[in-house]
Amino acid sequence: MEQTVKKKIGVRDIMTIAAMMVINFAIAMVIGTVTLPFPAVYLYGSAGIDAFIGATFYLVAANRINKHGLLFAWATVYGLIQGVMGYMFLVPYFLIVALIAELCMVGKNTYRSAVRNRIGWMVNSIGNFVGCAVPLWWSWDSYQEMAASSGFDANTLNMQFSMVTSPALMLLGIAITAVLAILGTLFGQRLLRKHFQKAGIVG
Amino acid sequence: MMTGEKKQRRIDRIDGRTVLLLTLCACIVTFITTSFWGHGIFTFWIFLILCWFGLYKQALGCFVVYLVAIVWLMIETKYQISIPSPLLLSMIYKLLLPAMPAYLLAKIPSGKLTASLRKMPIPTRIMLVLIVMLRFAPTVLHEFGEVREAMKIRGFLKSVGNVLRHPMDTLEYAIVPMVFRSLKMADELAASAIVRGIESPYKKESYYVSRIAALDYFLIVVSVGAAVCCCLL
Numbered sequence: 001m002e003q004t005v006k007k008k009i010g011v012r013d014i015m016t017i018a019a020m021m022v023i024n025f026a027i028a029m030v031i032g033t034v035t036l037p038f039p040a041v042y043l044y045g046s047a048g049i050d051a052f053i054g055a056t057f058y059l060v061a062a063n064r065i066n067k068h069g070l071l072f073a074w075a076t077v078y079g080l081i082q083g084v085m086g087y088m089f090l091v092p093y094f095l096i097v098a099l100i101a102e103l104c105m106v107g108k109n110t111y112r113s114a115v116r117n118r119i120g121w122m123v124n125s126i127g128n129f130v131g132c133a134v135p136l137w138w139s140w141d142s143y144q145e146m147a148a149s150s151g152f153d154a155n156t157l158n159m160q161f162s163m164v165t166s167p168a169l170m171l172l173g174i175a176i177t178a179v180l181a182i183l184g185t186l187f188g189q190r191l192l193r194k195h196f197q198k199a200g201i202v203g
Numbered sequence: 204m205m206t207g208e209k210k211q212r213r214i215d216r217i218d219g220r221t222v223l224l225l226t227l228c229a230c231i232v233t234f235i236t237t238s239f240w241g242h243g244i245f246t247f248w249i250f251l252i253l254c255w256f257g258l259y260k261q262a263l264g265c266f267v268v269y270l271v272a273i274v275w276l277m278i279e280t281k282y283q284i285s286i287p288s289p290l291l292l293s294m295i296y297k298l299l300l301p302a303m304p305a306y307l308l309a310k311i312p313s314g315k316l317t318a319s320l321r322k323m324p325i326p327t328r329i330m331l332v333l334i335v336m337l338r339f340a341p342t343v344l345h346e347f348g349e350v351r352e353a354m355k356i357r358g359f360l361k362s363v364g365n366v367l368r369h370p371m372d373t374l375e376y377a378i379v380p381m382v383f384r385s386l387k388m389a390d391e392l393a394a395s396a397i398v399r400g401i402e403s404p405y406k407k408e409s410y411y412v413s414r415i416a417a418l419d420y421f422l423i424v425v426s427v428g429a430a431v432c433c434c435l436l
Contacts, residue, residue: 009328011396015389018335022343023381028432036291054376060386077332084227087234187371195379201386 020057048180051125069137072102094165097127125181219319228430241433272296318409390415
């Protein structure tokens with residue numbers, strides 16, 4: 001069996017990561033738009049739904065590339081995009097998430113291990129969920145002012161505030177995200193076996 | 204109307220870093236400003252920039268949608284109407300502003316963009332992922348449309364009930380062709396880039412001249428100034 005090699009990520013790998021990430025982001029944007037009118041689903045479920053659907057794209061990239069640094073690049077690029085979107089303070093946060101997620105993949109051949117991929121992807125998804133709360137912790141007052149002027153109703157704001165200030169509710173959100181991320185990797189592994197491994201596009 | 208060649212010449216004159224800064228300013232304004240006026244003024248400035256680069260149709264389209272969303276949102280907040288969702292309208296008007304300079308960024312030839320971004324302190328591999336993602340985005344949207352059409356023809360999307368009854372099957376029928384198509388394109392792109400020497404360890408020169416010119420200075424100064432004023436409004 002081929003082992004996770006220490007070789008640098010090459011151009012073909014970069015193209016694979018970029019292709020899978022673009023689809024993942026396009027889906028995340030659609031999910032964000034669809035769940036937005038339902039505050040509870042948007043706050044507690046959107047990161048989890050992203051993780052569920054995005055798992056397949058991550059697993060395709062992971063099994064195809066099988067090199068260390070993939071999850072780090074994935075989370076770092078996500079953080080950089082958040083930074084370009086105005087949340088500069090999220091860049092160091094996502095670098096830490098990227099580092100923790102990559103540390104979960106230490107070892108040989110881990111990017112082709114279903115269990116290790118499940119753990120790595122779950123950590124990355126939880127990082128994304130908690131990342132949604134960071135801007136609110138950062139500056140609740142200015143966020144509240146901005147949200148009120150943008151048409152957010154009082155219910156949504158209260159729900160957001162209670163979510164980020166109550167550890168129990170944060171844990172609930174983390175649990176939902178983790179479960180959906182795990183289910184996503186199970187679904188993704190099934191697709192890998194059924195289609196992509198048979199076609200020979202992943203190892 | 205400006206000819207295609209003239210439009211491209213104007214786009215070729217601008218540096219990728221300037222458009223990246225414009226996008227950054229647009230993002231900062233959209234997330235920081237709490238005033239509709241501040242937001243509107245900066246959107247109008249970006250609208251003018253897009254028009255100057257000859258992207259009239261896209262600029263006008265975005266601006267009309269922006270105005271409709273913002274006016275409808277004002278009506279909704281005043282009369283307590285909630286259809287369509289104020290959150291959705293708010294997302295539309297908030298995201299349209301950064302989407303406008305991002306569109307201009309996507310119009311810059313990838314070689315020129317790579318040459319510009321190479322001068323920034325970003326690791327090469329991360330920079331390449333960002334550039335390829337920017338190039339890939341319109342293609343992926345097009346591919347989504349193609350897959351949707353194919354699913355419709357085969358009867359997988361004949362009704363909402365059918366989709367809700369078999370959500371996992373629908374997801375599988377959408378994901379699998381998308382992945383195959385995208386990986387094929389990724390391989391073609393990689394082959395093209397390797398043939399052009401992207402893996403060469405030597406210092407790379409570009410066909411495009413990448414330097415901040417007078418036009419870039421003008422756009423940077425006015426945009427940063429406008430962004431600061433709009434955030435303070």
